[in-house]
Amino acid sequence: MVLNKRIFRVLLKQKAIYIGSIVLVMLSSLLYSNLNIAMKNVEKNKDLFLEKTKVEDAKAILQRPIDNIKKLEDKFNISIEARRQFDANISENTTIRVFEKTSKVNIPYIVEGNDIKSMNEILLEPNFAKTNGYNLGDKINILDKEFTIVGFFSMPDYIYPLKSEGDIMINYKIFGTAIISDKAMNEMPIKGTVYYLLKSHSGSLEEIKEYLGENHFIIFWQEINDNPRFSFVNAKLMGSAKMAIALPSMILLLTSLLVAVVLWRMIKTEFTQIGTLYALGYSKKEIGLHYLSFVNIIALTGGIIGTIFGLFLVKPLAEYFTFYFNIPLIDNSFDYKYILGSLLIPYIFIIPTMLIVLFKALRYSPVKLMRGKTENSKVGFIEKSLNLKKLRFPAKFKIREITKSIPRLFVLIFGITLSSMFLLLGFLYRNSIDYLLNQSLNDVFKYEYNYVLKSYETSNIYGGEEYNFSVFKVNGKVESFVVFGIKPNSQFINLIDKNSKPISEDNVIITKPLAKTLKVKEGDTIVITNKYNNDNYTIKIDKIAEIYTGNNIYMPLYKLNNLLGFDSNSFIGIFSKEKLNIPEEKILKFETKNDIKEAFKAIINPLKVSLGLVSFIAFFIALIVIYVVTGLSIEENKTNISMFKILGYTHREINDLILNTFTIPIIIGFVLSIPLLIKSMDTLLNSLAQNIDFTFPLKLNTVSIILGFLILYITFEVSKYFSKKNIFKIPMSEALKTQRE
Amino acid sequence: MFIQLHNVNKEFTSGKNVVFSLRNISFNVNKGQIITILGPSGSGKSTLLNLIGGIDRVDSGDILIGDMNISKLSDKDLTLYRRNKIGFVFQFYNLIPNLNVYENVEVAANISKNPLSLEKVLDSVGMLDKKDKFPQELSGGEQQRVSIARALAKNPEILLCDEPTGALDFKTAKEILMLLEKINKEYNTTIFIVTHNTAIIGMADRIIRLRSGEIVEDKINSAKISAEGVEW
Numbered sequence: 011m012v013l014n015k016r017i018f019r020v021l022l023k024q025k026a027i028y029i030g031s032i033v034l035v036m037l038s039s040l041l042y043s044n045l046n047i048a049m050k051n052v053e054k055n056k057d058l059f060l061e062k063t064k065v066e067d068a069k070a071i072l073q074r075p076i077d078n079i080k081k082l083e084d085k086f087n088i089s090i091e092a093r094r095q096f097d098a099n100i101s102e103n104t105t106i107r108v109f110e111k112t113s114k115v116n117i118p119y120i121v122e123g124n125d126i127k128s129m130n131e132i133l134l135e136p137n138f139a140k141t142n143g144y145n146l147g148d149k150i151n152i153l154d155k156e157f158t159i160v161g162f163f164s165m166p167d168y169i170y171p172l173k174s175e176g177d178i179m180i181n182y183k184i185f186g187t188a189i190i191s192d193k194a195m196n197e198m199p200i201k202g203t204v205y206y207l208l209k210s211h212s213g214s215l216e217e218i219k220e221y222l223g224e225n226h227f228i229i230f231w232q233e234i235n236d237n238p239r240f241s242f243v244n245a246k247l248m249g250s251a252k253m254a255i256a257l258p259s260m261i262l263l264l265t266s267l268l269v270a271v272v273l274w275r276m277i278k279t280e281f282t283q284i285g286t287l288y289a290l291g292y293s294k295k296e297i298g299l300h301y302l303s304f305v306n307i308i309a310l311t312g313g314i315i316g317t318i319f320g321l322f323l324v325k326p327l328a329e330y331f332t333f334y335f336n337i338p339l340i341d342n343s344f345d346y347k348y349i350l351g352s353l354l355i356p357y358i359f360i361i362p363t364m365l366i367v368l369f370k371a372l373r374y375s376p377v378k379l380m381r382g383k384t385e386n387s388k389v390g391f392i393e394k395s396l397n398l399k400k401l402r403f404p405a406k407f408k409i410r411e412i413t414k415s416i417p418r419l420f421v422l423i424f425g426i427t428l429s430s431m432f433l434l435l436g437f438l439y440r441n442s443i444d445y446l447l448n449q450s451l452n453d454v455f456k457y458e459y460n461y462v463l464k465s466y467e468t469s470n471i472y473g474g475e476e477y478n479f480s481v482f483k484v485n486g487k488v489e490s491f492v493v494f495g496i497k498p499n500s501q502f503i504n505l506i507d508k509n510s511k512p513i514s515e516d517n518v519i520i521t522k523p524l525a526k527t528l529k530v531k532e533g534d535t536i537v538i539t540n541k542y543n544n545d546n547y548t549i550k551i552d553k554i555a556e557i558y559t560g561n562n563i564y565m566p567l568y569k570l571n572n573l574l575g576f577d578s579n580s581f582i583g584i585f586s587k588e589k590l591n592i593p594e595e596k597i598l599k600f601e602t603k604n605d606i607k608e609a610f611k612a613i614i615n616p617l618k619v620s621l622g623l624v625s626f627i628a629f630f631i632a633l634i635v636i637y638v639v640t641g642l643s644i645e646e647n648k649t650n651i652s653m654f655k656i657l658g659y660t661h662r663e664i665n666d667l668i669l670n671t672f673t674i675p676i677i678i679g680f681v682l683s684i685p686l687l688i689k690s691m692d693t694l695l696n697s698l699a700q701n702i703d704f705t706f707p708l709k710l711n712t713v714s715i716i717l718g719f720l721i722l723y724i725t726f727e728v729s730k731y732f733s734k735k736n737i738f739k740i741p742m743s744e745a746l747k748t749q750r751e
Numbered sequence: 752m753f754i755q756l757h758n759v760n761k762e763f764t765s766g767k768n769v770v771f772s773l774r775n776i777s778f779n780v781n782k783g784q785i786i787t788i789l790g791p792s793g794s795g796k797s798t799l800l801n802l803i804g805g806i807d808r809v810d811s812g813d814i815l816i817g818d819m820n821i822s823k824l825s826d827k828d829l830t831l832y833r834r835n836k837i838g839f840v841f842q843f844y845n846l847i848p849n850l851n852v853y854e855n856v857e858v859a860a861n862i863s864k865n866p867l868s869l870e871k872v873l874d875s876v877g878m879l880d881k882k883d884k885f886p887q888e889l890s891g892g893e894q895q896r897v898s899i900a901r902a903l904a905k906n907p908e909i910l911l912c913d914e915p916t917g918a919l920d921f922k923t924a925k926e927i928l929m930l931l932e933k934i935n936k937e938y939n940t941t942i943f944i945v946t947h948n949t950a951i952i953g954m955a956d957r958i959i960r961l962r963s964g965e966i967v968e969d970k971i972n973s974a975k976i977s978a979e980g981v982e983w
Contacts, residue, residue, distance in 0.1 A: 389885040389887055389888060393849060393885065394885075398854075402861075403854070403857045403858065403860075403861040404861070406850070406854055406857070407850065407854070407858075410849045410850055410854070411849070414849045649845060650847050653845050653847070653858075654858075655806075655830075656804070656806055656833065656839055657833065657834070657839070657858065657859055657862065657905075658830055658831065658832075658833035658834025658835070658837070658862055658905075659830075659834070659862055660827070660830055663862065742806040742807075743806075745841070745845050746797070746801070746806075746841070746913075
């Protein structure tokens with residue numbers, strides 16, 4: 011069609027507006043293809059890896075060891091393997107957890123190098139090795155024994171290698187894992203902790219658990235999905251998968267609205283042409299197809315470029331995730347479904363909005379179109395009802411301009427809200443972590459050292475403050491949480507209520523994240539089931555503690571012991587301010603507050619890049635939206651601007667009238683973004699709360715809000731700078747031209 | 752003399768050819784006169800108006816308004832000149848559609864040092880009772896009245912009207928001419944009217960006729976009639 015020859019001429023004439031739209035489509039396609047394909051790759055590799063390495067179903071620490079593993083394996087149709095582990099310091103701040111090599115369950119997967127063949131060989135976790143500068147063939151000294159690093163490995167129960175289960179983030183600088191042979195383990199100066207890895211072939215663990223409970227006494231029982239070193243990966247992948255859909259969808263929605271507004275403006279200015287084409291005998295379909303070509307170019311160009319960039323970035327993103335999770339990239343392939351999706355989704359979003367705009371225009375008769383008069387020429391209800399008499403002229407003009415096009419106003423506010431949400435996301439994360447760090451570590455938990463013993467004791471000869479704990483579940487609601495028994499008037503746990511008032515430890519206190527998941531209020535009674543023996547207990551919740559880490563319940567030590575039928579002085583853990591002199595063989599787990607602090611701090615670092623990227627995207631979206639909307643406004647006001655020049659308005663006065671018009675909507679968009687961000691993040695975190703045992707205290711402080719606004723304001727100024735040039739270019743003859751039409 | 756033009760030349764290029772839009776134009780105008788500029792399309796009428804109005808620059812020659820040579824003014828000073836001394840009336844009104852009548856007039860008053868009372872101006876053009884209406888709700892004649900009120904609100908010394916009645920029917924056009932005459936008398940405003948319509952020359956003090964960028968006739972109208980008597 012000869013008409014289509016003008017498409018590129020029109021695009022070139024208003025290139026900034028169309029390039030802006032194409033960039034937005036590109037961004038969404040890039041994010042969609044990249045996030046989804048990388049995510050699928052990681053998930054696929056995770057499944058493949060878990061299958062190859064025969065991941066455990068549960069692990070158990072028993073008071074009485076199992077003598078005849080083979081017999082139990084046959085009886086319960088299960089694989090059982092004992093594994094030993096110990097922690098050793100290899101430098102002042104770095105701990106390495108050394109495991110004994112297994113061959114039936116949780117078999118290490120060699121990522122690089124070779125498997126261990128002799129006693130003085132060792133396998134290291136690759137990210138720990140990389141972070142701390144260990145290469146294959148290097149020597150490493152552990153408890154005065156020298157090992158040669160022969161390979162790097164991944165292990166399924168440590169794909170997210172947290173030092174302590176209470177940690178949230180990994181820190182390869184201070185913690186890593188290693189594997190040595192069983193013979194080497196026998197030769198080590200400390201015995202380490204022994205536990206059993208269980209993999210059921212029938213799918214059920216109930217019978218073996220009951221048997222072990224009765225005959226071997228379970229000290230610790232953890233099913234794989236309750237293991238944060240495993241389940242965090244699922245939570246993170248789930249979170250990322252949701253973002254992979256939500257992020258591009260929001261940007262595409264914004265783009266389609268923006269494109270619709272741009273094209274509606276274009277069609278409106280071309281009513282006379284459309285009417286003439288009608289009169290010449292062109293059909294609605296032909297005219298419609300012509301205008302759809304503009305959308306096609308935007309969607310296709312943006313889609314193709316975005317998808318190509320997205321595909322290029324799949325490997326780095328997958329590597330970033332696998333680095334994070336310690337999952338080997340066994341198979342790196344593209345899922346074509348998402349490539350196709352990435353190309354088609356822009357159409358799915360943009361075409362319907364465009365069709366609505368087209369139908370709106372094409373229903374007018376040729377005569378009406380040729381006259382350029384439609385019902386839009388009528389004065390709108392809003393314009394009529396505004397009473398601006400008491401305002402000064404510039405304010406009147408700006409309000410009239412804002413209310414002139416409600417769709418345009420909506421796109422601007424929506425765009426600013428969306429980009430402000432992205433912009434504030436980084437600040438929200440940082441403030442929340444800071445708050446969490448200060449609140450949890452400094453205000454609530456006053457201990458410096460936390461010891462967990464291998465068996466229950468009744469008399470504390472070591473010092474510090476003893477406590478007990480056991481793991482429970484609430485059927486159908488929460489798979490796993492810890493009930494702590496702590497000393498009344500505890501020196502080391504300082505629980506506070508929502509008014510920051512201390513709660514007496516005589517109460518049964520539930521942490522906020524758990525209360526939220528269980529939907530309990532103060533005074534409610536709940537039935538909890540012990541994970542070790544399936545016994546049910548009824549407890550009344552007295553208070554809810556304003557604390558964000560841990561799916562926990564705290565109650566007086568004697569109360570928990572009475573509940574479990576233990577001696578009222580029984581304990582398995584000790585909090586302390588100083589390092590205690592407890593024999594190594596008695597310690598199951600040992601953590602310092604410094605470790606937790608380090609782990610918290612480590613949250614910020616890996617996020618810096620991704621949050622920086624999100625902020626950059628936010629800056630870009632805001633810039634494009636403001637520039638395009640301002641561009642539309644300039645385009646619509648061409649004659650008026652020319653008029654202003656003739657009347658004697660200076661450039662500064664015209665810039666103020668035209669460009670500062672959108673200051674108020676931009677502020678509204680920014681203000682709206684704050685509650686919307688907190689609400690949407692809260693919803694996202696709530697949907698993930700089943701898998702992770704902490705809630706983020708979503709905090710956004712005033713300084714961050716001001717900083718966020720400053721960035722947005724700078725974006726606005728940059729956009730204004732470009733727009734000023736366009737205003738400057740409009741000649742005074744523009745108004746005179748209208749005379750000649 | 753209030754306005755003096757000395758050897759004003761203005762040329763423009765059409766393809767590879769240089770075409771004179773105005774050639775050696777010289778004339779003087781006294782304050783408070785009504786001047787009609789006549790001539791066929793392309794004779795340079797609008798260009799002349801644009802040069803006097805300071806929205807275009809001469810290639811050579813001088814235009815003096817009082818003591819001020821506007822051909823030598825910087826862009827900034829030229830803006831101030833337009834702001835303080837000039838009022839424009841266009842054939843197609845050029846009103847801002849989303850501003851009501853009052854606000855459209857306020858556009859000009861907003862930047863003026865000594866604006867006239869907007870109510871008074873609107874009253875004098877007969878639009879006070881329609882000050883809350885929007886341009887789309889007005890007839891062509893009413894829109895032109897608003898356009899004149901906008902030009903007047905700045906209290907300009909010179910009113911430049913480019914085909915002010917070109918888009919109007921006879922009755923409305925005559926009303927507009929009467930309004931211009933009234934303004935001329937009331938405010939002693941110097942008014943230039945560019946027109947194709949030879950009948951309008953009857954109400955002018957001075958008649959300047961252009962052809963191909965040159966003045967072919969410049970005469971005082973010794974038989975001036977009131978606008979009411981203009982017929983075509």
